[in-house]
Amino acid sequence: MRVEFDEPKCVAAGQCAMIAPAVFDQRDExxxxxxxxxxxxxxxxxxxxxxxxxxxxxxxxxAGE
Structure with missing residues (x-):
């Protein structure tokens, strides 16, 4: 599995960081x-x-799924 992330689409909801904190985080700013x-x-x-x-x-x- 490879994680591909489209940063411009991100709405900063934070769901990914809550569900998979070892893989995702959020920028402080x-x-x-x-x-x-x-x-x-x-x-x-x-x-x-x-x-x-x-x-x-x-x-x-x-990718790879």
């Missing part, structure tokens, strides 16, 4: 998400899939 690990370990895959599914802006795409 504007709340826009950042990817901490673009190729997360298998134990994080379920959380990353959930984060992508609930992203209100559809800014997270999973």
């Amino acid at each position: 504007d709340g826009v998400a950042i990817v901490l690990d673009a190729t997360p370990p298998e134990e994080e895959h379920d959380a990353v899939r959930e984060a992508a599914a609930v992203c209100p802006a559809a800014a997270i795409r999973l």
